[in-house]
Structures are given as structure tokens and as C-alpha cells.
Amino acid sequence: MSDETREREFLSKTRTVLDAAQDAIDPATRTRLRAARATALAAASARRRSRWVPAAGLLAAASAALVAVAVWRAADAPGPADPIEAMPAPIAATPAEPIPVAAAEDLDLYLDLEFFTWLAEQGDAG
Numbered sequence: 049m050s051d052e053t054r055e056r057e058f059l060s061k062t063r064t065v066l067d068a069a070q071d072a073i074d075p076a077t078r079t080r081l082r083a084a085r086a087t088a089l090a091a092a093s094a095r096r097r098s099r100w101v102p103a104a105g106l107l108a109a110a111s112a113a114l115v116a117v118a119v120w121r122a123a124d125a126p127g128p129a130d131p132i133e134a135m136p137a138p139i140a141a142t143p144a145e146p147i148p149v150a151a152a153e154d155l156d157l158y159l160d161l162e163f164f165t166w167l168a169e170q171g172d173a174g
Contacts, residue, residue: 073081 070078
């Protein structure tokens with residue numbers, strides 16, 4: 049028998065025993081148990097809520113103070129005199145290989161792909 053089958057049987061037998069024990073309880077005791085359970089659940093939920101209220105208030109106050117200090121310090125910080133100097137330097141865009149610039153009369157050269165193949169094979173020879 050697998051562990052899963054044993055566990056199902058155990059849960060089934062446990063449920064049967066507990067249901068039988070519940071049915072054997074007299075109505076007066078059952079009413080008192082329900083009232084006690086409701087009281088305990090109400091107290092637990094009230095305690096759970098009230099525990100976080102002070103912590104949430106402190107966290108909100110600390111956040112507000114942090115924002116106020118940040119704004120105050122940012123207003124006092126000296127800015128650059130020239131807004132152009134404050135801009136980040138542009139990234140130099142250099143192509144991997146320089147593109148040759150041809151005059152208007154050399155446009156046929158760009159149509160000849162064999163020339164570019166030969167040029168690439170030559171490398172930096174000269």
C-alpha cells in the first residue's frame with residue numbers, strides 16, 4: 049500500500065471518529081463551544097489588527113520625514129551654471145569600418161561589388 053493510500057484511509061477514519069464524537073455532544077455544550085469559538089476568533093482578529101496600527105503609523109511618519117528631508121536637500125543643492133554642461137556627454141558613434149566618400153563621378157565604383165570584396169581582402173596593406 050502506498051503512503052498516499054494510507055494517508056487517505058487515516059484521514060477518512062479520523063473524520064468518521066470526529067464526526068461521531070461531535071454528534072455525541074449534547075446541544076447545551078455544543079452551544080457553549082460555538083460561543084467560545086466565536087469569542088476567541090473575534091479577539092484574535094482584533095488583536096491582529098491592532099498590532100499593526102502603531103507600526104504602520106511609524107512607517108508612514110518615517111517615510112514622510114524622509115521625503116521632506118530629500119526635497120529640502122535637493123532645493124539647497126547648487127545646480128550647474130550652464131544647463132548644457134549638466135547634460136551627459138553623447139556616446140561617440142563610430143562605425144566599425146569607415147565608409148569611403150565618393151565624388152559624384154565615382155558612383156560607378158559603388159556599384160562594383162567585386163571591388164569591395166578585393167578591398168576587404170587587402171586589409172590595412174597600404
